[in-house]
Amino acid sequence: MKSVFLVGFMGxxxxxIAKALQTKLSWKLQDTDDMIVQEYKQSIPEIFRERGEQVFRDYESSVLKKTNLEQTIVATGGGIIEREENRKFLKQQEMVIYLDTSWEEINQRLSDDETRPIWSNENTDKKELLKARISKYKEVADFIVKTDGKSVDEIANEIISFI
Structure with a gap:
């Protein structure tokens, strides 16, 4: 098995789940958001504020192509599927899992989260953004895992059953 890519909306x-899979499988873990912070020496909110979302998306596309593809769990950013080049890359991977989470669950999980630039932007209709992205997540997914009402451990075990 080369790697498992996790896609889904923020929250x-x-x-x-990537961390739980890393522990259970003893595989490497890469998080594209962490890779951006390390490579570009700025936090995600700083990049959004100082350089804008398009530059962030450029960085995201760049680091996605640098992911280690041997026994690695890769947690991607929620918007990574917005670019066609990223969807093409993901479709070429051995396993992509879409973590399908309802709007109600996401809204509950992120209600107090002020660290996510898109979530904290009052001018963004997050529910509409989720609706617009669902078909793109499904386009790249080999498996869809519904996450509502499940623990991290239950979801990780379900994903392991696909491997």
Missing amino acids: SGKTS
Whole structure:
């Protein structure tokens, strides 16, 4: 097995589930958001504020192509599927899991989260953004895992059953 890529909307649990999978499988872990922070020496909110979302998306596309593809769990950013080049890259990977999380669950999980630039932007209709992205997540996914009402451990075990 080469690697497992996790995709889904912000708040769907990609990072938490990636960490659980890393522990259970003893694989490497890469998080594209962490890779951006390390490579570009700025936090995600700083990049959004100082350089804008398009520059962030450029960085995101760049680091996606640098992911280690041997026994690695890759947690991607929620908007990574917005660019066609990223969807093409993901479709070429051995396994992509879409963490399908309802709007109600996401809204509950992120209600107090002020660290996510898109979530904290009052001018963005997050529910509409989720609706617009669902078909793109499904386009790249080999498997869809519904996350509502499940623990991180339950979701990780479900993903392991696909491997």
